[in-house]
Amino acid sequence: MDVYDLWNASLNDIKQRVTGVNVWTALNCAVPITLDGDFFVIGLRPQDNSLKGHLNHVGTRRAIEEEVGKRLGKEVTVRVLDGITINDWLAAKERDAEAERIRTEAAEREGKRVATYSVWEDVFEQISREYGERQQKGMPQNRARFLERCIEICLEHLSGRDELSEFDERALSRVIDRVGTYTETPPAFVAYELLKRAGRL
Numbered sequence: 001m002d003v004y005d006l007w008n009a010s011l012n013d014i015k016q017r018v019t020g021v022n023v024w025t026a027l028n029c030a031v032p033i034t035l036d037g038d039f040f041v042i043g044l045r046p047q048d049n050s051l052k053g054h055l056n057h058v059g060t061r062r063a064i065e066e067e068v069g070k071r072l073g074k075e076v077t078v079r080v081l082d083g084i085t086i087n088d089w090l091a092a093k094e095r096d097a098e099a100e101r102i103r104t105e106a107a108e109r110e111g112k113r114v115a116t117y118s119v120w121e122d123v124f125e126q127i128s129r130e131y132g133e134r135q136q137k138g139m140p141q142n143r144a145r146f147l148e149r150c151i152e153i154c155l156e157h158l159s160g161r162d163e164l165s166e167f168d169e170r171a172l173s174r175v176i177d178r179v180g181t182y183t184e185t186p187p188a189f190v191a192y193e194l195l196k197r198a199g200r201l
Contacts, residue, residue, distance in 0.1 A: 007032035017063040026051035031084040043081035120171030
């Protein structure tokens, strides 16, 4: 069925399901553009764009989707555009694709950040746990032994990482600060020893 015929065949039944002069005006001004997969695309001319909210109202959308879908024999999703040409729809799809790419990249970054946080949180907790199990913590030689152990723990987690992300650096800094507190050692010295042995200076 032609998209114009489909819209015209559905319009009266859609109107019977909604109320309001502005909603009816918006429906009368809407121009069917295309049926793309499960998207039924309609648009408004620039001078009618103020009516877009009426078409996107949940009740209006449901009426359009159900009435159009009933005639097609499948479920559809209505998409309301600013514009009435197929080029407007192609441009909208490009924007959708770009927005999806950005969302995907953001999700991947967040996934890496969470994974990184988990790794360094494990280091932080391991160091805190081992410190709690140490005896005679105040002795300088025991602080030195614990410092060596902390550096070994950090080195284990640094190995195999070619680069450290900004989040890695921040998390590592937090660990180093804690080691410095536990061992009464300047954090810069802890960092120096760790990075020197990791070959990262």
